[in-house]
Amino acid sequence: MRRILLAGIALCVAAPALAATLSSPAAEQKAFQTYFFNKFPTVAHDDFVNGPYALDAGMRAQWKDILQFPPYQFSIDNGKALFSAAFPNGHGYGDCFANKGIGITQNYPMFDAKSGKVMTLELAINKCRTENGLKPLDMSAGDMADIEAYMASTSDGKAFAVKIPNDPRALADYRAGEAYFYTRRGQLNFSCASCHVQGAGDHLRSDVLAPALGLTASFPLYRSAWGNTGTLTRRFMECNVQVRAVPAKPDSDTYANLAYFLAYMNNGLPVGGPGERP
Amino acid sequence: MRNFVGNTATKFFVAVLMLGSLGGVAAHADTSKPVVTQDMALAALTAADAEAQKADAAGVQWTTVPTLLKAAHFAYLYGDYSGAAKKAGMAEAQAKTALTEAKEQASLWQTQVIR
Amino acid sequence: MAGSILVRASSDGTATTVQALIHHPMDSGFVKDATGKLIPAHYIQVVEFAHSGSVVLTAFWGGAVSKDPFTKFSFKGGKSGDDLSISWVDNLGNKDSTTAKIS
Amino acid sequence: MQNTKTTVRIKSGPALTRRITLSGAAAATLAALLAPGFKAAHADTAAPMADASAYPAKAFAQKSKDEAIAALFNMTATASDQITFDAPDIAENGAVVPVSISTTLPGVTAIAVLALGNPFTLAAAYQLPDGTNAAISSRIKLAKTTDVVALVQAGGKLYSVTKNVKVTLGGCGG
Numbered sequence: 037m038r039r040i041l042l043a044g045i046a047l048c049v050a051a052p053a054l055a056a057t058l059s060s061p062a063a064e065q066k067a068f069q070t071y072f073f074n075k076f077p078t079v080a081h082d083d084f085v086n087g088p089y090a091l092d093a094g095m096r097a098q099w100k101d102i103l104q105f106p107p108y109q110f111s112i113d114n115g116k117a118l119f120s121a122a123f124p125n126g127h128g129y130g131d132c133f134a135n136k137g138i139g140i141t142q143n144y145p146m147f148d149a150k151s152g153k154v155m156t157l158e159l160a161i162n163k164c165r166t167e168n169g170l171k172p173l174d175m176s177a178g179d180m181a182d183i184e185a186y187m188a189s190t191s192d193g194k195a196f197a198v199k200i201p202n203d204p205r206a207l208a209d210y211r212a213g214e215a216y217f218y219t220r221r222g223q224l225n226f227s228c229a230s231c232h233v234q235g236a237g238d239h240l241r242s243d244v245l246a247p248a249l250g251l252t253a254s255f256p257l258y259r260s261a262w263g264n265t266g267t268l269t270r271r272f273m274e275c276n277v278q279v280r281a282v283p284a285k286p287d288s289d290t291y292a293n294l295a296y297f298l299a300y301m302n303n304g305l306p307v308g309g310p311g312e313r314p
Numbered sequence: 315m316r317n318f319v320g321n322t323a324t325k326f327f328v329a330v331l332m333l334g335s336l337g338g339v340a341a342h343a344d345t346s347k348p349v350v351t352q353d354m355a356l357a358a359l360t361a362a363d364a365e366a367q368k369a370d371a372a373g374v375q376w377t378t379v380p381t382l383l384k385a386a387h388f389a390y391l392y393g394d395y396s397g398a399a400k401k402a403g404m405a406e407a408q409a410k411t412a413l414t415e416a417k418e419q420a421s422l423w424q425t426q427v428i429r
Numbered sequence: 430m431a432g433s434i435l436v437r438a439s440s441d442g443t444a445t446t447v448q449a450l451i452h453h454p455m456d457s458g459f460v461k462d463a464t465g466k467l468i469p470a471h472y473i474q475v476v477e478f479a480h481s482g483s484v485v486l487t488a489f490w491g492g493a494v495s496k497d498p499f500t501k502f503s504f505k506g507g508k509s510g511d512d513l514s515i516s517w518v519d520n521l522g523n524k525d526s527t528t529a530k531i532s
Numbered sequence: 533m534q535n536t537k538t539t540v541r542i543k544s545g546p547a548l549t550r551r552i553t554l555s556g557a558a559a560a561t562l563a564a565l566l567a568p569g570f571k572a573a574h575a576d577t578a579a580p581m582a583d584a585s586a587y588p589a590k591a592f593a594q595k596s597k598d599e600a601i602a603a604l605f606n607m608t609a610t611a612s613d614q615i616t617f618d619a620p621d622i623a624e625n626g627a628v629v630p631v632s633i634s635t636t637l638p639g640v641t642a643i644a645v646l647a648l649g650n651p652f653t654l655a656a657a658y659q660l661p662d663g664t665n666a667a668i669s670s671r672i673k674l675a676k677t678t679d680v681v682a683l684v685q686a687g688g689k690l691y692s693v694t695k696n697v698k699v700t701l702g703g704c705g706g
Contacts, residue, residue, distance in 0.1 A: 101630035107497040218423035243702035260625035282375040314624040475582040491592040493655035501669035518582040
């Protein structure tokens with residue numbers, strides 16, 4: 037907290053020069069993880085991917101019960117069928133991904149040098165479809181969530197390894213995601229950090245606010261509130277509406293860069309997807 | 315977005331007002347509140363729409379603004395010019411605030427970064 | 430709905446533990462959809478679990494059983510390779526059934 | 533078959549007896565003989581299929597605890613500390629509340645779950661033939677914070693245990 041106060045004072049003195057004081061992504065990632073490891077010293081590092089279940093014993097017990105036979109099992113099975121089916125032109129999803137798409141979700145989002153943009157798994161799946169003459173899928177739930185659930189299940193437990201290549205465009209995308217994460221918006225004037233950094237671990241009525249570290253590691257999620265499996269894009273748009281900010285387009289760079297920033301912060305933590313949440 | 319409730323309330327409000335204003339105009343001129351003419355309402359709507367478009371373009375719009383604008387246009391359509399002007403004014407103010415919020419945050423966000 | 434039932438049945442020689450997950454909306458009839466219209470009641474009413482032809486559990490469910498309902502129980506006997514059959518019928522008369530091997 | 537329990541049990545099984553297909557009236561009378569309030573859910577096929585006519589619809593339509601118990605078991609329940617009833621103190625989400633009921637009481641023939649705060653209190657009922665262990669896990673929906681009652685029918689008597697489960701809204705609204 038002291039550092040933030042000091043930073044606040046510095047702001048009045050040299051606002052224009054502020055941009056220069058941001059450290060490198062790697063340094064920021066170290067600070068980010070250390071902040072949460074210190075804020076929740078009793079939480080095992082890998083447990084951060086389980087969000088509220090790492091912080092609330094009662095919820096954890098119910099989660100363990102549900103994990104015996106999780107309802108997202110249907111998503112995984114449906115996703116596997118969709119993933120394995122060949123496209124009309126004979127190709128398949130496997131042809132669009134490294135290692136035939138098996139055990140690779142820990143590398144996403146991935147910066148694509150050709151387009152100069154961040155490719156989340158959802159964007160990559162839709163890109164694969166359009167390249168093979170198919171309509172892109174709805175990026176919030178349904179088949180997209182099921183395919184992602186299957187792909188994530190093949191990476192279960194692998195450590196996140198999101199890379200920011202030595203390319204100014206990649207760094208710019210990372211900074212854009214970072215800016216979005218810390219920018220207050222909507223009539224409620226909250227940023228993602230308001231709830232998931234300052235408010236991490238607190239209750240919002242019966243919800244426990246998950247720490248930002250590991251926040252996106254268990255997507256796609258089967259939420260009891262949704263009654264089906266949903267993607268990270270769906271959750272981003274839902275959070276926007278909850279602070280009364282009009283959401284961006286699902287396939288916008290805004291959300292891809294935000295996912296890029298958050299996933300980079302998860303590096304080293306295990307893939308927790310598909311996950312289950314209240 | 316659950317603006318369902320807002321619409322019902324607005325319809326009810328408009329209906330009551332329409333009856334009231336039809337009777338009111340003939341019977342007596344309400345001196346305390348200046349009569350909002352159609353032109354004044356239209357001007358307010360135009361200004362609100364313009365400001366809202368700026369916030370939309372900047373991607374910083376609040377979900378409350380489109381709801382208010384819809385209600386304002388609805389009121390205008392039914393001849394409730396004072397209601398339309400009031401809602402348009404609120405919509406414009408909120409769109410302006412959304413833009414200001416974004417401008418401030420453009421530099422403020424960096425103070426929140428975990429270092 | 431073909432394939433609506435997922436089963437995990439395992440025997441330790443003396444008893445068999447059964448876990449079943451059934452893909453079904455289990456609409457209670459009290460929930461409204463996005464447009465405010467009530468979603469009509471549509472839930473599984475009877476589920477029959479049988480081991481090698483004889484009943485080991487009968488479940489009767491109301492609208493208050495969760496979506497994609499889960500059931501776990503165990504019964505004495507049953508060895509790996511035996512058949513475990515599950516069938517359900519809902520309030521609209523839809524049915525589905527499956528037979529799984531106890532592992 | 534040595535019958536240790538007070539109620540008459542029809543042991544099903546392909547070798548032993550031919551399935552009995554019951555007409556409505558006969559079904560009702562036999563139901564009284566069986567674990568009261570329950571009817572054996574058998575149909576005339578190799579593997580017994582779920583039989584809709586066995587569904588105790590009246591019991592599932594009751595709004596109060598006593599009416600539901602009467603319609604299902606037509607006996608009164610006495611509290612018992614022999615039943616282990618696992619249910620969360622605070623449900624993470626009212627739509628998926630994991631509950632587990634197990635008991636050491638001998639001769640269990642039926643287990644049921646009632647949610648007193650729901651529009652219809654009876655949530656689920658299970659009929660356990662011989663050899664089935666008296667332990668059931670399932671997931672139920674709770675409309676609001678409410679007392680949840682686990683019922684166990686054993687040796688022709690009815691036992692119950694009650695637990696309160698809090699159900700609250702989450703999130704910061706829209």
